[in-house]
Amino acid sequence: MGVLIHVFVGLHIIGIASLLGGFLTQMKAMSAGTARFNPAMLHGALTMLVTGAVLVGLNQADGNTVDHLKIGVKMALLVVILGLVYVKRDEEKAEKGPFALVGALTTANIFIAVLWT
Template sequence: MDVLINVFIGLHIIGIASLLGGFLTQMKAMSTGTARFTPAMLHGALTMLVTGVVLVGLNQMDGNPVNNIKVGVKLAILFVILCLVYVKRDEEQVEKALFGTVGGLTVINIFIAVLWH
């Protein structure tokens, strides 16, 4: 079971990298007001959602403790990110504030995952 959990942790990190990487590559465009949500950002957020849910299930099946409050907070933040990226995915330009919000929420989600024990 540990190998399977580690595989899904790796996939979860790939999803985070895709979402955050998509944001970081658009930072220069954000300063000029031409940033847009890339497909990689949407796919990264979806990957995070699916692998996160699977990780919770696998850890519970394995008898590992799961902090349900932490998972709920992370899920709520990810849901906001997903909604924003999904709704605005086809627009050629996204407002700076909205684009920055997605980046900020992504970073907050990362820090919650790492620092909240």
């Protein structure tokens, strides 16, 4: 079970790398007002959602303690991120506010994962 959990942690990290990488590659375009939500951001957010849910289930099945409040906060942030990226994905240009919010919430999600013990 431990190996399976580690595989899904790796997939979760790949998802967050895709989401954050998609955001970071658009930073220069954001300052110019031409940024857009790219498919990597959507797929990264979806990957994070699916692998995160699987990780919670696997950890509970393995008898590990799961902090439900932490998971709830992380999922709430991810739902907001996913909603913004999904709704705005076909627009030619993304407004600076929602685009910056996705980057800020993604960064907050990372720090919650690492610092909340």
